[in-house]
Amino acid sequence: MAAVVVEAGSPSQFEELLQKAGNSLLVVHFWAQWAPQCSQMNEVMEELAKDQPQVTFVRLEAEAIPEVSEKYEITSVPTFLFFKNSQKIDRLDGAHAPELTKRVQRHAASASFTSAPESAPKEDITVRLKKLINAAPCMLFMKGSAQEPRCGFSKQIVAILNNRKIQFSTFDILSDEEVRQSLKTFSNWPTYPQLYVNGELIGGLDIVKELEASGELDTTCPKVQSLEERLKSLLNKAPVMLFMKGSKQIAKCGFSRQILEVMNNTGVDFATFDILEDEEVRQGLKTFSNWPTYPQLYVNGELIGGLDIVKELKESGELTSVLQGKQ
Incomplete structure (x- = not known):
């Protein structure tokens, strides 16, 4: 089947697409015809659809369907929302093709782990955890996303990393109970958030605060390039x-x-x-x-x-x- 980007023309059609996607990844581009960067990102979406046929890609004209835009607090375009099981798991604001590509790949890989047919052999959880930990040089396992932390500890650690201009990716442990429980045993670290650099556990919020205070955080974690x-x-x-x-x-x-x-x-x-x-x-x-x-x-x-x-x-x-x- 040819890869396509689906147009959501009404709130009901959008809800239908959410339900139909199930536990597979669904990516929604909130866009506007008057914004040239939106047209560019639509082209990027079309290319991603060819590379990720298991992902549902949706275009939604933000001003034409204000009910959906207001529900998800869309205040600018382009904005991308990521869904699994009809729940929002991530958000990306702005025209940033490399970051969009990276997040689609990461969330699609995560979705594929949980959406395999029952008859298919299940990937060993240890192998899966290692893949997730090494998905980026600096990986933060947290509640929510960098844009929308869903607990105070996660919010604090994201603020520290952003203030120090640390380049990092995140995994929402609320979206995957198997990962949430198994990672605690795998790393012998009972709480979240958990920060990993180059596949090695650094620690949680307290450790990150200590590293920031000592000045070691800047040398431990990769910095965002100017x-x-x-x-x-x-x-x-x-x-x-x-x-x-x-x-x-x-x-x-x-x-x-x-x-x-x-x-x-x-x-x-x-x-x-x-x-x-x-x-x-x-x-x-x-x-x-x-x-x-x-x-x-x-x-x-x-x-x-x-x-x-x-x-x-x-x-x-x-x-x-x-x-x-x-x-």
């Missing part, structure tokens, strides 16, 4: 980097298609980054490089220019040398 650090890392990901709409395989605008044709004819290897998948990079790179349009070509981390510059270099016979870093 936008400038992230851009520099992307610029230097490969000797020749092309920031474009689409990829090497599929260009998504005429300018990107033209520059790909020129680049492919040089025989020089290059990597691409799809700026449609990351609004933060798309806007930030224009300011960082003081170059307002795409595509943008970089060699050894330095901006060469856009399509016009690349065409001029090709006509002058300099392009191959520039791409090889010889000029």
